[in-house]
Amino acid sequence: MTRKQRRMIFLGTGFVCFAFATVLVLFALEDKVTFFYAPSDLVAEPVPPDVRIRLGGLVVDGSVVKHEDGITTLFDLTDGGAVVPVSFTGVLPDLFREGQGIIAMGTLPAPDATFVADEVLAKHDENYMPSEIADALKETGHWQEDYQE
Numbered sequence: 001m002t003r004k005q006r007r008m009i010f011l012g013t014g015f016v017c018f019a020f021a022t023v024l025v026l027f028a029l030e031d032k033v034t035f036f037y038a039p040s041d042l043v044a045e046p047v048p049p050d051v052r053i054r055l056g057g058l059v060v061d062g063s064v065v066k067h068e069d070g071i072t073t074l075f076d077l078t079d080g081g082a083v084v085p086v087s088f089t090g091v092l093p094d095l096f097r098e099g100q101g102i103i104a105m106g107t108l109p110a111p112d113a114t115f116v117a118d119e120v121l122a123k124h125d126e127n128y129m130p131s132e133i134a135d136a137l138k139e140t141g142h143w144q145e146d147y148q149e
Contacts (some may be wrong), residue, residue, distance in 0.1 A: 034105065038136030040081040046111035055084065056103040056133045057116055064098055074114070077104065079133070080141040088117040095122045101133045 036054045037047070047053055057077035064075045072089045075098075080094065086104055104117035 036132045037085040038079040039077050040079050040140050042084055043082040047108055049109055050107050052105065052107055054105050056136065059100050059102060060097050061098045078139055079136045082124050085114040086117050087114045088120050092120055093122040096120060
């Protein structure tokens, strides 16, 4: 075997090992990736059942309903275009309120079903709006200049 052939075999083997390692990393990270959706995106293209996503928007005024068990809360999220009902079981952040920009992480069991959140994030500044929500509002044409980023 010539030096050129050995070098080509070495480079080919190195490339195959690198490609295999890349595939392994991508498969390992597949379960860790959580995509962001606005309510309009979710209504337009529902996600497969039980895929974990982040849903961001504004809590609709008058939509917050606490269950009798005291731990389950139902509310609606909007981006100005569509409204998605959300169910959350747990302790809500102290700053959660109607009109607040939030991000809920969870799953959508079926199209046109209630989004089941297992985590709700709300920011402390009353003028703050997460950049993902602001971008979604701008894309749908519902951005108002009195919103501040």
